[in-house]
Amino acid sequence: MDLVVQDAVFVTMAEDAGPADGMLIRDGRIAEIGPAEAVRAAAPGAAVVRLGGATVIPGLIDAHCHVADVGYLAAAADCSQPAAPDIAAIQARLRDAADRTPEGSWVTGGGYAEYKLREARHPTRAELDQAVPGRPAVLYHTSLHACVLNTAALREAGFADRQPDPPGGAFGRDSQGRLDGVVYEAPMFALFARNLHRDIARMGAGADGGLIQAAGQRLAAFGLTAACDADMRRDTFAAFAEADAGGRLSQRIYGLVVHDQIGAVRQGRHSGQLATEAVKIWADGGMSSRTAAIHGTYPVPPHGSGILYFEGDELTAMVRDLDARGFQVCIHAQGDRAIETVLDAYAAVLTPGAGNPRRHRIEHGGAMYPPLAARAAALGIVVASQPGFLSALGDGFAAAFGDRSDQLYSFASWQRAGITVAGSSDAPVITADPLIGIRDAILRRTGDGRLLGPAERLPARDALALYTTQAAFACHRENEIGSLEPGKLADFVVLDKNPLEVEPEQIPGIGVLATVLGGVPVHQAGDIFPGG
Numbered sequence: 001m002d003l004v005v006q007d008a009v010f011v012t013m014a015e016d017a018g019p020a021d022g023m024l025i026r027d028g029r030i031a032e033i034g035p036a037e038a039v040r041a042a043a044p045g046a047a048v049v050r051l052g053g054a055t056v057i058p059g060l061i062d063a064h065c066h067v068a069d070v071g072y073l074a075a076a077a078d079c080s081q082p083a084a085p086d087i088a089a090i091q092a093r094l095r096d097a098a099d100r101t102p103e104g105s106w107v108t109g110g111g112y113a114e115y116k117l118r119e120a121r122h123p124t125r126a127e128l129d130q131a132v133p134g135r136p137a138v139l140y141h142t143s144l145h146a147c148v149l150n151t152a153a154l155r156e157a158g159f160a161d162r163q164p165d166p167p168g169g170a171f172g173r174d175s176q177g178r179l180d181g182v183v184y185e186a187p188m189f190a191l192f193a194r195n196l197h198r199d200i201a202r203m204g205a206g207a208d209g210g211l212i213q214a215a216g217q218r219l220a221a222f223g224l225t226a227a228c229d230a231d232m233r234r235d236t237f238a239a240f241a242e243a244d245a246g247g248r249l250s251q252r253i254y255g256l257v258v259h260d261q262i263g264a265v266r267q268g269r270h271s272g273q274l275a276t277e278a279v280k281i282w283a284d285g286g287m288s289s290r291t292a293a294i295h296g297t298y299p300v301p302p303h304g305s306g307i308l309y310f311e312g313d314e315l316t317a318m319v320r321d322l323d324a325r326g327f328q329v330c331i332h333a334q335g336d337r338a339i340e341t342v343l344d345a346y347a348a349v350l351t352p353g354a355g356n357p358r359r360h361r362i363e364h365g366g367a368m369y370p371p372l373a374a375r376a377a378a379l380g381i382v383v384a385s386q387p388g389f390l391s392a393l394g395d396g397f398a399a400a401f402g403d404r405s406d407q408l409y410s411f412a413s414w415q416r417a418g419i420t421v422a423g424s425s426d427a428p429v430i431t432a433d434p435l436i437g438i439r440d441a442i443l444r445r446t447g448d449g450r451l452l453g454p455a456e457r458l459p460a461r462d463a464l465a466l467y468t469t470q471a472a473f474a475c476h477r478e479n480e481i482g483s484l485e486p487g488k489l490a491d492f493v494v495l496d497k498n499p500l501e502v503e504p505e506q507i508p509g510i511g512v513l514a515t516v517l518g519g520v521p522v523h524q525a526g527d528i529f530p531g532g
């Protein structure tokens with residue numbers, strides 16, 4: 001059925017488009033966009049949806065998030081700040097969670113940042129024991145690069161007091177050298193993966209599809225029509241494939257398959273909504289857990305210089321192999337030392353003068369200072385980054401990076417250097433709401449109101465481009481999505497205000513009236529569109 005959408009302001013994000021107040025949708029694609037009269041004339045029999053002056057933007061794209069984890073952690077106790085301002089509040093929330101957690105599953109909380117707590121430190125194993133005695137409990141740090149375990153969880157995980165730090169990770173210890181319950185990096189990832197996959201298995205057949213569906217609905221309510229899942233594994237791929245086959249995906253999912261899982265996940269475009277053409281590698285730790293690999297040492301706990309997962313030669317060999325097999329390589333790199341190692345690997349593999357045809361990426365790029373940005377630009381590296389970190393985690397960055405914090409996530413400098421920067425959330429590390437990311441790219445205000453790198457603020461249109469045209473490019477989908485143009489997929493969002501017109505502070509308050517994927521509504525407030 002032909003559908004004309006009109007009486008709206010269209011922010012097309014197309015390069016040289018004229019003004020538009022009408023759009024014709026046919027077979028899931030945009031057939032015409034322009035003056036409403038001309039659009040209607042092209043399809044006299046079309047149904048008409050009048051939007052009463054609302055704003056239509058391209059469907060938003062999250063170039064790096066963890067879709068399955070969003071679904072999983074949606075069920076955990078919310079221990080984020082300011083919701084849980086101190087350790088007593090976290091204990092109360094874990095106590096409540098214990099009442100509704102089935103026997104055999106770990107009592108789970110998530111979202112805290114120690115520097116936002118009144119005590120300004122991680123909770124301890126003893127404090128978790130007070131809240132949840134006798135059965136395993138885990139509290140995930142908002143970065144998902146650290147967590148706290150109670151005594152029963154430490155025991156079940158096989159972590160003992162006299163044990164040395166495991167490879168690629170570290171344990172927090174008290175003044176006597178006993179484990180204080182905090183676990184950083186590699187053993188934390190292993191625990192998270194084990195708990196996620198065990199809980200999926202425990203929920204029984206179809207539950208993992210339900211988790212994907214729950215996450216998809218959450219993302220659709222934020223106006224997201226496409227997302228890169230930055231942690232695709234054998235079982236989560238199976239869950240996505242099952243949801244896709246059942247028509248229950250609310251986004252186009254572009255999977256970044258974890259490098260040691262590529263033998264277990266089919267590669268390619270599986271449907272219009274599910275693809276696995278990219279590979280994910282982690283080069284270092286996280287910014288807010290202060291485990292990103294930097295030159296120098298952190299002035300804040302756990303001190304040190306961060307964690308680098310691969311030696312340069314090893315990483316180069318991996319990139320060379322994956323590149324030869326046709327994969328787009330996406331490497332998590334936050335600290336300047338890690339970014340340097342990644343750029344060395346890309347430089348060794350890419351042919352000078354031939355650009356970066358597979359669009360190999362750096363994920364995050366937090367401390368990509370000017371000389372590194374210049375190298376990345378010369379190599380044609382795409383960066384998938386997270387403006388929303390600035391309000392959610394920026395005060396912690398300022399404490400950990402001091403004078404250099406104005407140079408973190410330097411979006412304006414990167415753009416000027418010629419780097420394609422794709423917007424993303426890294427949810428559930430922070431909220432998946434792209435309107436918050438857009439605001440933060442414009443304002444760069446931390447939670448405490450500090451301005452982080454004022455010279456790096458972007459104009460509103462450039463901020464929106466991060467989550468539309470540029471994110472589409474980062475997924476090799478710029479001919480399909482990212483702007484409203486004839487021939488592209490009818491993926492769009494109806495907003496109650498124009499994000500390019502309102503004060504930036506008001507952008508997160510803009511209402512998402514409808515999210516439409518291939519001409520079909522996947523989220524709407526009311527009955528604007530038929531067929532939802």
Ligand SMILES: [Zn+2]
Nearest residue numbers: 064065230426
């Ligand atoms: Zn991530």
